[in-house]
Amino acid sequence: MKGVLWRYLLKVSILPVVLFMVLVYLYFSLWHKIHVPSGWTGFFKNIMFGVFAVTVAFWLQRISGTIISWYARNIADRTKVVWDEEFIPLFRKATKIVIWVITIIIVLARFGVNVNALIAALGVSSLAIALAAQDTIANIIAGFLIMVDRPFRIGDEIKLPSGEMVKVLDIGIRRSKFLKLDDNAIVIIPNLDLSKSKIINYTYAKEQKTV
Known part of the structure; x- marks a missing residue:
């Protein structure tokens, strides 16, 4: 999803806006034509309010999903991180909820x-969920900061705090994967540990020398 954002927002807004306008027309046209008992007037208005609220929620869901997807696609092109695999589904579900x-x-x-x-x-x-998942939340925040700050990218050769030379295979929202250059073993490290550690990026140094 690349291009001008407002075009995508307009596209996903057509159906909810049309539905909302139809509901408004039906409400005001039928209100004067049908006889609603005085005792049921408030209940009828509440039902219509609920329908309008659901329509607006449906529209907001489509708008938020479009903005998240558009933003992630454009950022992913610069960071070379596959946001769609982990971050986007998680954030989209949270927004929907x-x-x-x-x-x-x-x-x-x-x-x-x-x-x-x-x-x-x-x-x-x-609060209970946040306390129980404190480490997970901390790793997600650290993963997001790594994606934004870009101390290393997929394909970079770096030195871990343990002294191991590795190649970056994947940067996830909770943990990242690396390939050891000496024995081709896979190393998986939580993002929180990476954000607190000193990372030496040799690929950045090589790129600066060639410029």
Whole structure:
């Protein structure tokens, strides 16, 4: 997905916008033509609000997915890191979950449901998950910083803190893979350990000498 971002945003927005306009037309046209009992007026409006909220959430999901894919494709060309394999699916799923959780909470609140307990439960659950996955989250953040700062790239020859000479095979969001130059063994190191260590990049030095 390369090119001007607004074209892709326009393309994915056509269906949700058309659907939203149709719903608005049906709402205002039918509201004056059908007789809704006074006791059901509020319920009918809540139903329509829920439909509108789902439509907007569907549109936001498509917009966010398009922006994430476009950004990742353009960055991947410069960093030579395969973002699509690990980072993009993870980030896209997280964004989708956030959008729909917020939508459900808003709709439930519209129907008069007390969502304070639900929000508190989500907060406690998120905190528990964050504490349980503290090392994983730290490695993901470190992997993201490595992708952005680029202390080494796929194909570079570097020296690890252990003194081993390796070739970079893959830079993942949690761990990276290297090929030892002396015995062709595969070395897998968590990104957090790499971000805290001194890395000597010989490929960078060779490129600077040839310039």
